[in-house]
Amino acid sequence: MKKNIIKYLIVSSSLLAIVGCGRDMVGSETVDTDRQVGDGFIKTDAIARTAANGIYNNMQNRYVYGGELHFFEGLFADDFTHTGTFSEFAEAGASNFLDTNLSVRRIFGAHYTVIRTCNAIIDQVETKPILGNTITDPVKNQVLGEAYAGRALMYLNLVRLFGGVAYVTTPIYIADEVVRPKRDSKEFVYESIVNDLKKSIEFFKKNNEKSETFLSLDAAQVILAKTYMETGQYNDAKAILENIKGYSLSASYTALFSSSISTEHIFKINFTETDGGNQAFFFYPALVGGRGEVSLRTQFMSIFDTDDKRKMFALAQGRNYFRKYSNPGSGADNIPIIRYADVLLSLAECRLKTSGDALTPVNQVRERAGIAPLAAVTLDDVLMERRKELYGEADRWFSVKRFGKAQEVIESKGRPYFSKRLDLWPIPAWQLINNPNTNQNPGY
Template sequence: MKAKSLILSLFSLLILAGCQDDFLALSPETDRNTVNFYKTAADFNNAVVGTYASLKLGGTYNTSLYWMGEVSTDNANYGVTTRQAVNVDNFQFIDHSYTSLNDIIYAAWRDHYRGISRANAILSRIETAGIPDNLKAQYRGEAQFLRALLYFNLVRLYGDVPLVTTEITEADGASSLTRTPTAEVYNLIISDLQSAEQVLPITYGSTDVGRAPQGAAKALLGKVYLTRKEWDKAATKLKEVISSGRFQLLPKYADVFSFATPTNAEILFNVQYKSGNTGQGSNFGPVQASEGARITGGSMRYVTADMENAYETGDLRKAFSMKSSYLDATGQLVTQRYVSKYVQFGALAGDSDIDFPVIRYADVLLMYAEALNEVGFNPEAVTNLNLVRQRAGLAATTATTQSSFRLAIEQERRVEFAFENHRWFDLVRTGRYTTVMNGKGLTVQDFHTLYLIPQREMDLNRSLTQNPGY
């Protein structure tokens, strides 16, 4: 059995949930009383755990990011064929006909800011707290890492977003915030990660499984630089992760996602779950464990034919990541592609131990290869790409030029990180989203490289403006 102390400690968050959950959802809520909180090391530990817990909210890695990062692309589609009022928001990711009332897009905005508000509360109070210096530094680093991750998602999803770096305790404290230029948001992200990498532990003990280590901050900073096309900085930072020797590709792709070994040498950071009918399990695998894979009604994790065909012959990742058919509840064979990557047989339906990967070593290798190639096509970039391909049972890449290597990286990232919420971000980052999607008959316009600002937030805060095109 795996030790998931970070997740199990969520039971201590009843105090936290009542005192800081919604300081900033960018809409007026209610005042909270924190006078008697943030006093001891245990208080701050609970607050940090509560910030990690924000990654499990519906608007972050639990639901919204999958719709925005996968279903909006050529990788996945919606498993429901009948359009009704209850699923109009879901079909907007198929049609790319988003409206400002879309609850999935709104949840992403709301819940990312909920996590940011929790991090801000910690950072606003910890410097004057009477706790040991080593714990103060660690908790500060964790809060900065998480705030950077959440803002990194926001700025990529929405562009200019309100930048809030201090605790907001008044009900109307966020009602007049304006959108901050993207460059300034990135400045905070980079500053937070640079500070975090200086103080985060290189590794944690068994009682702190799941917390962000130094390598996660370095890797995320490398991804930020890559997104900003600062190739040299990206390559330097990602090389630090590789040279540390602390991470490696597991021999078998499937083992990376095994519920039996959720924290392993390939995982730099993931969102942790714990089954047991306690509300801490994940529902990523839309299957119920029995004598066969039985898809539950309304699955959202169906795979496109284009995604199925993207795998090369002999790619060992395909059989693990997706299936082409399943047995229904009556035992009848149904021909339908679905995601099997997060299936845990033997667990309660919708309550598994499967964690969700945010940063893993294969990502570091491929980002490093991409950064090197943008500086100039070279053998080291090829070597790193081929390490990932070799693990998948594939031959070395045939790319021999900078432009062909770009496409090779794009292809490899697609199949390596299928259904891990990378596809939309990758295509937007490389400027290829509209070209790729429209080339496959999917109607996408240039302004779809950003999502729209939720109408509820604009109604509550008249200082917010809408993204062009919507």
Template sequence: MKFKYLVAAAMMGMVVLPSCNNFLDITQENTNPTEAINYQDLSQMYAPVSGVYAVARSKFTQWEIAPIFNIRGDEVTKGGGSDADQHDYLELEHFNYSAIQNFWALNNAWMALYGVVYNTFDNQKLLDNFKPYLKTDKDQALYAQYRGEIVFHRALAYYFIANLWGDAPIIPEDNQMAVVIPKSSQQEIRSSVIDMLKDVLPALPAQQPEHPGAVTKYAAEMLIAKVALQTKDMATVKQMTDDIIANGGFKLVAGAEYSKLFQRDGKLSPESLYEFQYTDFGNASGDNIYGGSWFQSQGPRGGFAPITGWGFGTLEPGFIKFMKDRGEKMRYQVDVLESGKTTPEGDVIPLFNPSYAPYNGDTANYNGKAYNPANQTTPGRTQYGTDNNIRLFRYADVLLMNAEAKLSLGGDAATPLNQVRHRAGLQAIANPTLDDILNERRAELSVEWGNRFDDLVRTDKAKEVLKGFVKGQSEFLPYPTAQVDLNPELAK
């Protein structure tokens, strides 16, 4: 087994992979680590699943990955203290891919996503050790559910890999020791993701009362819909989102609840289908499962703890103009954390006037979806975003995908679209166009997991909207040099 991990780590370029007892070394959700595994004790069967959640919340939210997802769209720019501060992100933003093949963040993103894939394989094997001791149909169903939660995260990793790199290796489940693995096409990866999810969908529960916020059938259906949206399989988009809307029990929050949607008080809201969960256990110090640098990297420069950070991922002036021209007020407050202003919660955000483009001395603003007010931070905690979750899938996205599918297939696209607009305080649109829906997605899903860039690429609008984008060249990131050196198949 150790030999396998050495080979796998070499292929991924120093991915830290788990040992056979990996989940024992990870603080688990609302539990204390155990000292030994008794596979006959089915009360321990959740432990490998908990291990996957712990790795997922760590790997998917590494701070350097957020700009890689979002910076190629037209919502954020690099930010930071100067033009030279992590300059390679600027090259990425301008689609100068030849300059970033050795960029450390690009390699880290690759390692993190494939690290999730390997981790799901290893924890699935640990889960399988319980199989000989499953005695009842209830035991079998619980095993199948737990396996489904693990596989969901593998599918999620491949979803992002396909979006970012297009063609990439699919790790063979029966030969994970392989070092040189040929690329599969983007379409093959996406088909594999759909197959994985449909395989486990019947086993996933509609609700997770014992583990609130854990993966449900509706989170899996949403991921299927998002893959189908990329491939223009609108019938599947409609099928999955129709079921979520009709049976999932989700709803858009409004008013004061909406203003706190991305803050600590909005954790696991009624419109959350899945989010990466963190906690400080309500204590001023000590154990802290924290989203860390994901929040800090996007926090205001020059602020006072806990409202302070590095100032990366500042909002593009064009996005600010877009929001103001639409008359956005409620959603502007959620999306935008203005520098030089005091927030409604009473936090003073220092004025930030970067000397570099695209600001050149004009005011820069921050991503409001990374902001957690000081009055929602546990007294004694000083880090930006402590005790807050990072949102992944939201019901608003379900409604907008449903609207687009119905527009494509011929149906009532106005109703789901206008639910989102109504929540934002905007007037209804009687006969929406694709541009109406895409603009709504831009305003609603800003700076969330690369949705904007993906939307522009799949609708063939990127070449018109994004400066420097060249169709057929700019869609996919370059393979990190370190990975090409380890797996020459990537160069083919």
């Protein structure tokens, strides 16, 4: 397993887009000249597909979906506690980042690495296709659908964490080319995400190779619904979520994380023993082969009903540890990014905000968990159900912010709440030093 402490060097859009040779390689934040999407590179179907692989390779980065985002979301909110030695994690557990936090800096930068890959694909396949290229229409539509959806997903993460960021859409092909863009407003970022997703959906409607390990039409539509929820457009989100068809809850919650194929997965990131993720290693204590950097809070252990099958992943052995991801040695785990339970709970939230039956989708999730149905449902019930269902899946902080519960959650840990920060993480100091056109978030 790669416990990769990755070298880091980035100004918002200064590095090259990186691709790899397969979907199972961890993307690097350093420039590898053998894996650049060079200008004039994407000429054939095979190369276009290889370039699209780079989206997922870079999403495997420890600082995208390879670990840190999952840890820091739960630590900054109220699911996890810091039980290790890394100061960056301690700041997350205290809900109080310094702008010098190295992991926050890497989270910021690693998302832009994915974005650069997407930008290069869009540039060479759509904006200025290479003369004489032989890319067929089905492949063109597929890879552009993936590139637009991938870019939108990364910006959705960034805007929810940092607020307005530079919405970079131009590719970078020269190693020493440095672009120092200004931050765009939060409103502009959300508008641009919606536009990218609408383009993605149109391309996928022409060619949709449905797979839970690739971005697809359904994944793009769910990401669009999530974007609408963040901007308060609940009717628009509801209309999308009500039309997500062809999925069902896995019969077993356990099988959802132990099986490579599930009727519930809409989009996931696969790790193999070659490119292993970091989730299990950092969650598991040394007693069972991990590092024990992050554990479940004692208060979290008390939220489950006695018969709730979901709590089997939260075990107390000296300290509370989390075991949805089960391979601390190899890191060969499947990491869900979008699954049908999330769709159901999001639909319930939308219906409570607008109109319609919110009780049935919540009780579907509860039934699978083996607990009694609710007779009525509130927004607080939905938020709690999201916590029980999706813990450790990089959802909690996004959800408590959207529900307006950030202050309540942080103060429940005995930590001070800094209202001036607007529930945003700091723009990394490295960005401020190297890009005079950017600025810090309030309160930092």
